[in-house]
Amino acid sequence: MKNVPFTKLLASTAILGATLFSTNALAIGTEAGTAIQNTATVSFTRNGSSDSEQASVSFKVDxxxxxxxxxxxxxxxxxxxxxxxxxxxxxxxxxxxxxxxxxxxxxxxxxxxxxxxxxxxxxxxxxxxxxxxxxxxxxxxxxxxxxxxxxxxxxxxxxxxxxxxxxxxxxxxxxxxxxxxxxxxxxxxxxxxxxxxxxxxxxxxxxxxxxxxxxxxxxxxxxxxxxxxxxDPSQSLEVLINKTILGSSALINGTATVTDQKIPGAMVTYFIKVTVQNDTATALAISDIIPANMTYIAESLRVQSAAGSTINTPTYKAPVLPAQTPATYSNFTALTDTNSDADNAETVPNTGTVTSINVALGDLAPGEYAILLDATVNN
Amino acid sequence: MIKNITLALSLALMSFIVSAEVTLTNTVFEVVTITNKDGSQQDQWQQPDKILPGERVGYKVEVSNKGTEPAADIVIANPIPEHTVYVQGSAKGLETQIEFSVDNGKTYALPAELFIEKDGERVQAEAADYSQVRWSLNKPLAAGASTTVQYIVKIK
CATH class of the missing domain: 2.60.40.10 (Immunoglobulins)
Structure with missing residues (x-):
């Protein structure tokens, strides 16, 4: 059977369609490879004596x-x-x-x-x-x-x-x-x-x-x-935002001093943390309006945006006064105030008195993300 | 001693020659339904190509009397092969009486006279109950003559 010419296979295939359809009721039948053995016997008499012959034929079920x-x-x-x-x-x-x-x-x-x-x-x-x-x-x-x-x-x-x-x-x-x-x-x-x-x-x-x-x-x-x-609403995306004051410093009697007193000229460090839960937050941006009677410290935006991190509230570090140089915090990266650059941080407006800041963080996997910024109490 | 062996040998040879005078051939075919151009259908017996469960297989059993004397009381018996069932009305043979058995060949009868026990009741046997088919030729087979009988089974 292995060398059956192709044309013969085609012919037999056409016939098979009809026979298979008619036998769907017997979808599972005799196991493939089973030998079907048939033995016929003929008995007869001749010249008064009886005799018999047998003939067998066998094939295997496909x-x-x-x-x-x-x-x-x-x-x-x-x-x-x-x-x-x-x-x-x-x-x-x-x-x-x-x-x-x-x-x-x-x-x-x-x-x-x-x-x-x-x-x-x-x-x-x-x-x-x-x-x-x-x-x-x-x-x-x-x-x-x-x-x-x-x-x-x-x-x-x-x-x-x-x-x-x-x-x-x-x-x-x-x-x-x-x-x-x-x-x-x-x-x-x-x-x-x-x-x-x-x-x-x-x-x-x-x-x-x-x-x-x-x-x-x-x-x-x-x-x-x-x-x-x-x-289950608790399983869906949740974005939490929390803004706190890490600390503040002021020149008191000409000396840079860490103080909770928000006296005119005091430089305040804000910590804004965003928590993303359960799912990816797409195109997430943090915006913050600079409060009335306060002035944003130029180039004071810093960000921590490693995916899936946990961020604890950092310990306050005093800035340099009177130079108003923001302190450096570990794990935070400085952002530039320049608009439309790669760090996606900007001030609004870009020049003149800043009324708000905006940091575009993009698509954020569940985790914690934070920015820092500084502002002074107007004199 | 040597004489005895010779005698036994010649007897064996004799019986071989005698039995060879009536021969039996048993051939299997694949039975397929083909549809004619006018839409009518008919069975066609083909060389077995592939045989699957549910398909039909036909057997042709030919008896040939190759001797010089007529052979009488010719009876061809054929157990329905294992894994198959007899297809009703398929057994044929010219000038024969066709009978079936439902007790593995102990007794034979015409279909109308075959009964089986089912659930404690005596009921008419169906084709699937047949265990044997038997053809009895109505007349002796002349020297040099041959005859063929046939039947179809369905693969379980």
Whole structure:
């Protein structure tokens, strides 16, 4: 059978369509490779004596490659911020021989949560020990790493596509996840996973029988959705801002002195901390209006913006007086007052009396970010 | 001693020659339904190409009398192969009586006279219950003549 001319294969494929369709009720039948043995016996008499003869013929049942994928539920309820949310699928080898399959997970057309391919992981488990619910602590649930999975005929495995749900996912938003399972049978350059319904792969079946593809492209898939049915507001993006005075200094009797007294001419250091929680804050900018009767100290903006840091309130450091030189704080980087430059810090207006400052920090992952600025109490 | 061996040998040779005078051939086909241009359908017996569960397989059993004497009381018996079921009405043979068994060949009868026990009741046997098919030729097979019988099974 291995050298069957191509034209003959085509002809037999055309006929197969009709016969396979008529036999779908017997999707799983006699195991591929089973020998069907037939022995006929003839008995007769001649010249009064009886005798008999036997003749046998045998063939092997060929392999059907077929697979069925179903999702346990049309929709799986989730809450924003859920860890290890999972859609459960059942994969059944509906052919008549053992078959190697590979699993492919993908995100469907609807993706409101949203998710990216890198957010998905796949686990699988043989059905005998599965209750259909993903449990990250169940050691029988195996992380799928792209290798072949062998499934015996009429046997099923349970597959989970697992993801963490973004904190910012909104109520009723949903994302479709698809599981595609592809036969890995291949011989003489014919791949089950790339061949049409009815294709014969000579010699590629169990026990060197022919393999016949009974599901187009040797694959099946199922799509199901994750849907946010409960919204947890504490999981969504929160941005907190806190402004405090670190300390102040003034010239008292000509001597630079740290003092809480906000006397005219006193130089005050402000500490503004922004806390981003649960999700990325996009295009975040800190603006501060210089209070009435105070004057912004030029070039006193400093920033600490390492992603995901925790920032404790720094200990006050006195500036240099009367030069009004801002103090240097560790982990803080000086910004320039110049507008439209790379540090994205600016004063408003850029020249003359500054009424406010603005520091654009861009997209910020959860964490703490802070700026420092100095101003003097007007005389 | 030597004489005895010779005798045994010649007897064995004789029986071989005699039995070879009636031969049996058993050939398997793949039975497919083809649709004609006018939309009608018919079965076609083909060389087995690929055989799958649910598909039909046909057997043709040919008896040839290659001896010089007619052979009488010819009976061809064929157990339905394991993993298959008999397809109703498929057994054919010219000038034969076709009977079936539901007790693995102990007794044979026409379909209408075959019964099995099912859930404690005696019910008419169905094709799937048949364990054997048997053709009894109505007349002797003349020297040099041959005849063919056939039937179809479905792979479970």
């Amino acid at each position: 392999e059907i490659i077929n697979v069925n994928v179903t999702a346990a539920n049309a929709s799986t309820n989730i809450t924003n911020g859920d860890q290890n949310a999972a859609i459960t699928y059942t994969v059944t080898n509906t052919g008549n021989g053992p078959e190697a399959f590979r699993l492919f997970e993908s995100i469907g057309a609807t993706n409101d949560l949203p998710l990216t391919a890198g957010d998905l992981t796949v686990y699988y488990i043989d059905t005998a020990s599965s209750d259909g619910t993903f449990d990250p602590n169940n050691i029988n649930e195996t992380l799928y790493t792209g290798t072949d999975i062998n499934i015996l005929r009429d046997e099923s495995i349970t597959v989970y596509i697992v993801t963490d749900v973004p904190n910012a996912a909104t109520l009723n938003s949903l994302t479709d996840l698809d599981l595609t399972v592809v036969s890995q049978t291949e011989a003489n350059g014919i791949k089950a996973g790339e061949s049409a319904f009815g294709t014969v792969i000579p010699g590629a079946g169990a026990d060197s029988t022919n393999a016949i593809i009974a599901v187009d492209q040797g694959r099946d898939d199922a799509t199901s959705e994750l849907k946010v049915t409960t919204f």
